[in-house]
Amino acid sequence: MKYQTTEEQYRIMEESQNALRKINENKTKKRNSLEIIQEGLQKVTTGSEFFECYDSLFWEGKVKIDMLYFDQLLHNLEESEEIYKVLGNYFKNIRNIYEFVNLKPEIYGKSLDFTILEQSSDIQHQKLSNIIYEYFDRNFYSLTADQRCERYLEKTRSLSKQLISEGVSPDESISFSMKTYLVESLLQKIAFPFAIWSRIGYLLESDDYRKVFDQENLVELVDSFKNKTHSLAKIIAATV
């Protein structure tokens, strides 16, 4: 074996030192899994890149599609100025929330998009009927009595109690309360599909949001929406 020159030895030493330095740098750079998870959670909760900004064109489309839902939910109810007034205020409230949180209006329903507006009334009717049916099936009809009780008993107790105290029979009270709750939940999903509602929920609780935005006004708007939805749900539950 040939002996290396001093120059070569120095070169090899320098290369080895560089390699060692890189290894050490990588070691210090490594983050623990908790940091990675926290960073991921932060991205999910703030939704910084996921949500698009409010767009009035999308709002117009959403109103048209949501009204198709209401056509079906209110088909047993006689048309009156009163109900249009209620719906007018209801939609205004929803729009205010979308504008407030500056989120692009979304529509409810699996594989439903704005192209439905270009289709015939029959197809529109059919598609939305399926979505409503699937909702009730998933959340009520497909459940056993025990499952229904477990899921809705607490949530409907207050309204049932109130109806019973007003003289309505217990069976009717429980049945109406459950129907109201299910409709109310559907209306809320139609107005604010899952991702949007989650985002609103996050903003309602976020300390960072409170530091910069009028969070109290958002709370008021959302409370008002919940009250209107509850009232509307009772009207619909009484007619279906």
Added chain:
Amino acid sequence: MASQVLMVYNTLQKNIQADPSIITQIHKELSKIVSDAYTQSMKSDEGYCFKFTLPITSVLNLFNILKLDQKLVGKSFQIDWKFPNHAIMYNDPYYQVLLLVLYLGLQRKDNQMVNNSLLVLLQKLWNGRKYAYFKWCDKRIMNYVVNHMVSQKHNVAKYDTPLALLKDYFVPTLLKKYAPEIDKDIFRLRQLFMQSWARLDQMFSFNPVIDARTGEKKAQGGLLPLYMKAKAEGLYQSTPKVLKNDDDESSIDQFSTVHNRDEIATSTTDYITMNVKPSYPSSFIDDVRKNTKVSAKIIEQLVTHVHNHKQYDIIHDLITLILSRTNVDDKNDLTSSIFVNSVKRTIISSKNTDDVRKLQKLLSILADKIFTEKLELDYNKYGKAQQMQICNVILYCLIYNLQQFARK
């Protein structure tokens, strides 16, 4: 002992009696010198770093016009004022001849001669003081000092150029104080001369205090400490640039439009950044709150911090983009409601154009800077949609200032 300078003046009187055209020649020479100073000042963009090109030959030519011996005049001043041979400033014939002309003007009640001779004298004093304190004067730093650091009561804030300051402030105030005394006693010329130097010197530096640590004497007031502070902090006022796409071939019309817009953008940016203590009406804050949903407290803080000269370049670029997007090239268009509607339609509601994307990016950079540096909040914690709302606060602020500026 009779005043030697007065004797020189008596000789001058005789010379004038023998040749009355001397007066006309003095006027002509002084007017030419002052006129040259105006031309220099107008051509210069040095601001308070400006240095006069001194009319040494023209001033010394006054000895010939007055038919007086330069050496004799110098000796007379030295005997009367009792200064040593090495006192360069007192021995300078430039000052001596101008003081004589000033005295002549006072005796003849010739205000033009008095004013012009003192102005030309002050030019050399200015150069001397400026050189003493600012051997290498950076005009960008000096502009920042003059526009943002000195109090509004400071003379440099009241006068645009050193020439205006000398002519409109120093000449009348010095004459008001010393002319009546000189009129009675020629020796008082010395006081005027010393005070002219002292007052100019004070403008650059005053109230020196010895630094306990270094033992150095440091001025507490005047332009010098402010200039050094601005220099240390890297503060300066640059000449704003016109945003222009190199690929565009501009016609004369396009150039004129860009020129008008740039003028509006530059003036409005100056109007915003120079107003370091802005006051916004509550109606404006309330409108912005309704439109953006940002809390009134944060709006107030955000719009206040926009008024910072550090943001000059970014604000200039933003205003240029707003004007370009809304197609405004006339100041009067800014005051109409059409402009506000145009902003809503072409900027706030529009998202897919290069200009709007660029505008949003710049607004975001500015908002991020203010959040981090002034509000101590993390801008990146807010989602894209919320960032847009925050950016719109700044946008409404710029629109408001554009309109306020246009109404002025």
